[in-house]
Every structure is written in C-alpha cells, then in structure tokens.
Amino acid sequence: MxxxxxxxxxxxxxxxxxxxxxxxxxxxxxxxxxxxxxxxxxxxxxxxxxxxxxxxxxxxxxxxxxxxxxxxxxxxxxxxxxxxxxxxxxxxxxxxxGHFAGMQFFQDQIDTxxxxxxxxxxxxxxxxxxxxxxxxxxxxxxxxxxxxxxxxxxxxxxxxxxxxxxxxxxxxxxxxxxxxxxxxxxxxxxxxxxxxxxGTEPEFTGYSVEVELENSSVLTPGRHYTDTGMYTFQPPGTIAMVAFDGGAFHGSTPITAEHVQTVLRRVSGTNATVQSLQLAATWTDRAxxxxxxxxxxxxxxxxxxxxxxxxxxxxxxxxxxxxxxxxxxxxxxxxxxxxxxxxxxxxxxxxxxxxxxxxxxxxxxxxxRPSAATRALASIVHDLIATRDGATYFADRVWGATLRYDLDDPHPLVGRSAPDFALADGSTLAVHLQTGQGLLLELDTAAPLRGMAMGWQGRLSYIASRAADELGLRSLLVRPDGIVAWVADGVAQQEPAAAAIQRWFGPPQR
Structure with a gap:
C-alpha cells in the first residue's frame, strides 16, 4: 500500500x-x-x-x-x-x-x-x-x-x-x-x-421534524408537557417531540410521515394530521x-x-x-x-x-418524565428559576460564566478565564491572544518581570500596560487557551513567576 x-x-x-x-x-x-x-x-x-x-x-x-x-x-x-x-x-x-428542561430564565433577572x-x-x-x-x-x-x-x-x-x-x-x-x-x-x-x-442508557427517543400539517390549528405553539411526553411546535410545521420509549426507535427504522403522525398524536393528545414529511431526525438522552x-x-x-x-x-x-x-x-x-x-x-x-x-x-x-411526581418537582424548580438568585445560578451553569479548572492554586482567579482587560493603547487582552501564544501581562508600569518572557520567545508574549479596570491585580500569566495560570496581587516576584511559566510552558530556551 x-x-x-x-x-x-x-x-x-x-x-x-x-x-x-x-x-x-x-x-x-x-x-x-x-x-x-x-x-x-x-x-x-x-x-x-x-x-x-x-x-x-x-x-x-x-x-x-x-x-x-x-x-x-x-x-x-x-x-x-x-x-x-x-x-x-x-x-x-x-x-x-436560556432554559433548563424548558423552563426559561431571562436576561433581566441575572445578577452578573x-x-x-x-x-x-x-x-x-x-x-x-x-x-x-x-x-x-x-x-x-x-x-x-x-x-x-x-x-x-x-x-x-x-x-x-x-x-x-x-x-x-x-x-x-x-x-x-x-x-x-x-x-x-x-x-x-x-x-x-x-x-x-x-454511562447511562436512554429513556426516550427525541424527534426533530419539519412537516406539512393538514390541521395545524390543533397544536398550540410553544413547549408542552403531556401525560405521554413532550412536544414543541413552531408554526407552520417545525416540531420537536420526546417519546419515553427507552430510545427504541432511534436509528432502528426509517422515519416515515405515518410514524411521525402516530408519535405526534400520542404525545400531543390531538388528532394532528401529517400531510408530508420534509425533514426528520431522531436523537436520545443516552449519556x-x-x-x-x-x-x-x-x-x-x-x-x-x-x-x-x-x-x-x-x-x-x-x-x-x-x-x-x-x-x-x-x-x-x-x-x-x-x-x-x-x-x-x-x-x-x-x-x-x-x-x-x-x-x-x-x-x-x-x-x-411524564409522571405526576415529575410535574410536581418541575413546578418547584420553575419557582426557583424565576427568582433572581435562581436565574443567576442557572445562567452561570448554562453560560459557563464561572467555569474553573483546578490548577492547585488558591487564588480565586487561577483556573478561570482571563478578564478581557481594556488596555491603555485601546486594545483588549483578547486581541493579544490571537497568535495562539501565552501571555505574561503586567498591569504595573514598574514592570519587574520585563524581559522574563524572552526565555520563552515564540511561546509566550509580554505586555506591560495599565487597564481601565485592573480588578486589584498586578500581574497575570495567561495560557494560550485564555485560562489564568498565575496571579500576583502585589508586586510580582520573578521566582514564582518563572516557576509558573515553566509549569505550563516548559524550560526556557538556552
């Protein structure tokens, strides 16, 4: 070969x-x-x-x-x-x-x-x-x-x-x-x-379909939970639905208009009639x-x-x-x-x-799940998500706002995404990460670490600049993926900075 x-x-x-x-x-x-x-x-x-x-x-x-x-x-x-x-x-x-199991939270509720x-x-x-x-x-x-x-x-x-x-x-x-x-x-x-x-096996087969309906007026737009499943309807014919069948239909046989109509009628409790099927796909909750x-x-x-x-x-x-x-x-x-x-x-x-x-x-x-106990629990979660603290919690989880890796450093910023500092020259931190290199940033005009990044040239950039809001920080080491790897709140010392750089970027060039 x-x-x-x-x-x-x-x-x-x-x-x-x-x-x-x-x-x-x-x-x-x-x-x-x-x-x-x-x-x-x-x-x-x-x-x-x-x-x-x-x-x-x-x-x-x-x-x-x-x-x-x-x-x-x-x-x-x-x-x-x-x-x-x-x-x-x-x-x-x-x-x-965003939403959690169809229960929405709103932008104006979130306490950023x-x-x-x-x-x-x-x-x-x-x-x-x-x-x-x-x-x-x-x-x-x-x-x-x-x-x-x-x-x-x-x-x-x-x-x-x-x-x-x-x-x-x-x-x-x-x-x-x-x-x-x-x-x-x-x-x-x-x-x-x-x-x-x-992991775990599926509980349902989910459907995403585009159909032409003979009697679309029998379906109410929006998301609906029923005694047999769930469906969402966006007129004139965009439908997503869930049938709790243990995932039996997913990938088993071709999806036909007749099958979609059968599932839709069972899940919605209506006599919706599918005239034609334009698009169809199935999915499950296998995890x-x-x-x-x-x-x-x-x-x-x-x-x-x-x-x-x-x-x-x-x-x-x-x-x-x-x-x-x-x-x-x-x-x-x-x-x-x-x-x-x-x-x-x-x-x-x-x-x-x-x-x-x-x-x-x-x-x-x-x-x-289509059960009375589930609907009762969902009602409680709905009340919680409608509060300011609840909406903020769910937004954080859905948006990934405070995602943090455990990098064995107690500073609350280490392991999190670097703030997008607005720097003195009008640029932002994000612009300086476009090369795919790491960044040693000093928000300190004294710049005690100036020159240190030279040992990692090609792997690490260096900037010394004031910022519009420095968040009480003096120096940061930012990985190429934008994650903060080291922080100095006070005057930065070369020894801990060098140790942090070597941990993530290897030994300096000789």
Missing part, C-alpha cells in the same frame, strides 16, 4: 471541534491533516431552525481570542437578519437567557455582579449561530492557515506504536505522530482504539463518557469523548472547550516544549467538565 509522508497530527472529523482544533495546531506551526467521511459539509440540519446553537461564554471567548467571533455570530445576531432565520426568542421583547473577575465584552452572554455558519467560518480559517482537509474519506483501521500512529483510509495508509478523533458520538476512532465508554480522553498517541475530543441529549445545547460548547484546551498542549508536545505532564492535564481538566454536563443533561431528563 502507498505511504504518505507523516504529519504531526491527523484529525478525523471536520465538524466544528475538528476544524477548531486544526486551526489551533496550525497556529503553533504543526502539520495537520483533517479527514472527513462526508463528501460535502452541507446539511439542512446545520441550517436554521434545527441548526441553531447557543454559544456559551467560554465558546464565545475562544472565538473572540482567535478573531473569529464577529464572523460566527453576525448572521443571526444582527438586527437586520431575516426574522425567519433567527431564533424565535430573539424576536420577543423580553429576551430569554455575582460573577467575580468578569469584565464587559462582546462575549459576556450567550449568543446564537448556526452549525453551518460556524463550520463555514472555521473551514475558511483552517484553509487560510494551511490545514489539509480531505472529504469523502472513511477511516477503517488504526494502529499505534511508541512514536506514531498509522491510519488506514481506503487503500491509503497515513502516518502521523498523533491522532485525534473528533468524529462524533459514533466515533470510529474511539471504538477502534478501544476506549472505555461508560456516556470515555474514562480517559487519551490512549497512547490517540486522543478524543467533542462527541467522540462524550455524548448526551441535546437539551440545552451544551454539546457543541463542550467540544469547543475540548479543542481549545487540547490544541496548545498537543502542539507543545509535538514540538518537544511541553512539560512531562502537560498532555495528561487535558483529561484532568476536561473530563470533570464533561461529567458535569452529562449530569446536567440527566437532571433535565428527570424533570421531563
């Missing part, structure tokens, strides 16, 4: 996670090949309405820190966008901030002052986009950076050894130092590499996660590492967080700059976040 010269990294899957990861690796000058089984990226389920996704704060900050935020959110966030292509909630006077170390920015609250728009922007950026992307390629087998991975794609063998599976919930890479994938995101030289990100129901739209955001966390760490490992345990910190930091999202999804399913 022919052998293609090796790459630093092969990524399987050209969805948002795989594309963003490829961009992160190319920013660090790794050679990257992306393989995608689908021959083209187009799908009606990536367009509005089914393709609309809410991006949480960490996702928006990731895009902002790479100069991609405006391009990704412009099409739906713009007031001039056609109303038919915008989420229904964006057309209401009182703007919802409860979230320390957050400064106003374009990434301060959840925003919508479509999967199509996000993938298009990321694919263009990947092409601009020199990522090689091959579509219509199916991986059939992989083998790894001490120094690399062999990927079988059709009649071609491809070699790389590392392989990352970003190939979705049914990941071929995960299955072939033998990752443990543990599983790999016990580790790495096995030798094979890593997983996105749905390949964790699956759960799409309730609340957390899956895309979880995958974007995986890509941002993994990209710079894998690049440093490729270049030999990484501390010995840097790549292991990917699982250590992201696995708990994934586990939390899976439980968040399970909790929503528990409030959707």
């Amino acid at each position: 022919p052998t293609i010269p090796p790459y630093d990294v092969i990524i399987v899957g050209a969805g948002p996670v795989g594309l963003l990861l490829s961009c992160e690796l190319r920013l660090a000058h790794c050679s990257v090949l992306v393989l995608e089984q689908a021959p083209h990226p187009h799908s009606p389920f990536k367009q509005a309405p089914f393709g609309i996704r809410g991006l949480n704060i960490p996702s928006l900050e990731a895009l902002q820190r790479r100069g991609l935020l405006d391009a990704v959110t412009a099409s739906l966030h713009s007031d001039s966008a056609p109303s038919a292509s915008r989420p229904p909630w964006m057309q209401h006077a009182r703007r919802p901030g 002052a409860a979230w320390p170390y957050r400064l106003p920015s374009n990434a301060s609250e959840s925003m919508p986009t479509t999967m199509e728009r996000l993938e298009s922007v990321l694919a263009q950026r990947a092409a601009d950076l020199g990522v090689e992307l091959r579509r219509g390629v199916r991986v059939t087998d992989i083998a790894q050894w001490l120094e690399g991975v062999l990927v079988q794609a059709g009649d071609v063998q491809l070699q790389a130092s590392w392989l990352v599976g970003c190939d979705g919930g049914r990941s071929q890479i995960r299955n072939t590499a033998g990752f443990d994938f543990v 599983r996660q790999t016990t580790s995101y790495r096995k030798g030289r094979v890593l997983l990100a996105g749905d390949a590492a964790h699956i759960h129901s799409p309730l609340g739209g957390q899956g895309l955001n979880l995958g974007i967080g995986d890509a941002m966390n993994l990209g710079w760490k894998l690049a440093a490992t490729v270049h030999g700059d990484a501390p010995p345990d840097l790549l292991d910190s990917y699982t250590a930091e992201r696995h708990p976040v994934g586990a939390q999202v899976l439980d968040w999804s399970r909790a929503q399913v528990a409030l959707m």
Whole structure:
C-alpha cells in the first residue's frame, strides 16, 4: 500500500471541534491533516431552525481570542437578519437567557455582579449561530492557515506504536505522530482504539421534524408537557417531540410521515394530521463518557469523548472547550516544549467538565418524565428559576460564566478565564491572544518581570500596560487557551513567576 509522508497530527472529523482544533495546531506551526467521511459539509440540519446553537461564554471567548467571533455570530445576531432565520426568542421583547428542561430564565433577572473577575465584552452572554455558519467560518480559517482537509474519506483501521500512529483510509495508509478523533458520538476512532465508554442508557427517543400539517390549528405553539411526553411546535410545521420509549426507535427504522403522525398524536393528545414529511431526525438522552480522553498517541475530543441529549445545547460548547484546551498542549508536545505532564492535564481538566454536563443533561431528563411526581418537582424548580438568585445560578451553569479548572492554586482567579482587560493603547487582552501564544501581562508600569518572557520567545508574549479596570491585580500569566495560570496581587516576584511559566510552558530556551 502507498505511504504518505507523516504529519504531526491527523484529525478525523471536520465538524466544528475538528476544524477548531486544526486551526489551533496550525497556529503553533504543526502539520495537520483533517479527514472527513462526508463528501460535502452541507446539511439542512446545520441550517436554521434545527441548526441553531447557543454559544456559551467560554465558546464565545475562544472565538473572540482567535478573531473569529464577529464572523460566527453576525448572521443571526444582527438586527437586520431575516426574522425567519433567527431564533424565535430573539424576536420577543423580553429576551430569554436560556432554559433548563424548558423552563426559561431571562436576561433581566441575572445578577452578573455575582460573577467575580468578569469584565464587559462582546462575549459576556450567550449568543446564537448556526452549525453551518460556524463550520463555514472555521473551514475558511483552517484553509487560510494551511490545514489539509480531505472529504469523502472513511477511516477503517488504526494502529499505534511508541512514536506514531498509522491510519488506514481506503487503500491509503497515513502516518502521523498523533491522532485525534473528533468524529462524533459514533466515533470510529474511539471504538477502534478501544476506549472505555461508560454511562447511562436512554429513556426516550427525541424527534426533530419539519412537516406539512393538514390541521395545524390543533397544536398550540410553544413547549408542552403531556401525560405521554413532550412536544414543541413552531408554526407552520417545525416540531420537536420526546417519546419515553427507552430510545427504541432511534436509528432502528426509517422515519416515515405515518410514524411521525402516530408519535405526534400520542404525545400531543390531538388528532394532528401529517400531510408530508420534509425533514426528520431522531436523537436520545443516552449519556456516556470515555474514562480517559487519551490512549497512547490517540486522543478524543467533542462527541467522540462524550455524548448526551441535546437539551440545552451544551454539546457543541463542550467540544469547543475540548479543542481549545487540547490544541496548545498537543502542539507543545509535538514540538518537544511541553512539560512531562502537560498532555495528561487535558483529561484532568476536561473530563470533570464533561461529567458535569452529562449530569446536567440527566437532571433535565428527570424533570421531563411524564409522571405526576415529575410535574410536581418541575413546578418547584420553575419557582426557583424565576427568582433572581435562581436565574443567576442557572445562567452561570448554562453560560459557563464561572467555569474553573483546578490548577492547585488558591487564588480565586487561577483556573478561570482571563478578564478581557481594556488596555491603555485601546486594545483588549483578547486581541493579544490571537497568535495562539501565552501571555505574561503586567498591569504595573514598574514592570519587574520585563524581559522574563524572552526565555520563552515564540511561546509566550509580554505586555506591560495599565487597564481601565485592573480588578486589584498586578500581574497575570495567561495560557494560550485564555485560562489564568498565575496571579500576583502585589508586586510580582520573578521566582514564582518563572516557576509558573515553566509549569505550563516548559524550560526556557538556552
């Protein structure tokens, strides 16, 4: 079989996670090949309405820190966008901030002052986009950076050894130092590499359908819980519904208009009649996660590492967080700059976040079950979410406003996203992260650490500048993914600063 010269990294899957990861690796000058089984990226389920996704704060900050935020959110966030292509909630006077099992909380209820170390920015609250728009922007950026992307390629087998991975794609063998599976919930890479994938089995089959109804007036617009399930209806024919059948129908047989009508009548308790079926897809609440995101030289990100129901739209955001966390760490490992345990910190930091999202999804399913006890519990949660403290709590969880990694440092900012300081020259911190390097920032004109970053040139940038609001801080070390790795409240000392830099960026250049 022919052998293609090796790459630093092969990524399987050209969805948002795989594309963003490829961009992160190319920013660090790794050679990257992306393989995608689908021959083209187009799908009606990536367009509005089914393709609309809410991006949480960490996702928006990731895009902002790479100069991609405006391009990704412009099409739906713009007031001039056609109303038919915008989420229904964006057309209401009182703007919802999100929901938990269909129970909405609103922007005007949220107390953002409860979230320390957050400064106003374009990434301060959840925003919508479509999967199509996000993938298009990321694919263009990947092409601009020199990522090689091959579509219509199916991986059939992989083998790894001490120094690399062999990927079988059709009649071609491809070699790389590392392989990352970003190939979705049914990941071929995960299955072939033998990752443990543990969790809970589904309780329902969910349906997303676009239909033509003979008598749409029998359905009430909005979300409705019934004695047999749940359905949402957006006229004239956009329907999502849940049937608690243990996930029996998902992927079992083709979806027909007759079947959709049967389920719709059972769940809604009406005589709704489906004249024709334009689009249909099913999904479940199966919730599983790999016990580790790495096995030798094979890593997983996105749905390949964790699956759960799409309730609340957390899956895309979880995958974007995986890509941002993994990209710079894998690049440093490729270049030999990484501390010995840097790549292991990917699982250590992201696995708990994934586990939390899976439980968040399970909790929503528990409030959707068609029983009197569930409706009583949901009523109590509804009352709580309607309070200011409740709305703030749920917004924090849905938006990821105070997400924090445990980096073994007691300072409350370490492990959190860096504040987007407005610096004296008119720039913001986010702009200075667009190169994909880390940042040593001194909000101190005395600048006792000036010159220190020279030992990590190419991996770490340095800025000394005052800021409009310095939050009582003097110096910060920010990782390439925007996470604060070290803070000095008082005068910065070179010794602890150097130790923190070496922990995350390896030894200085000689």
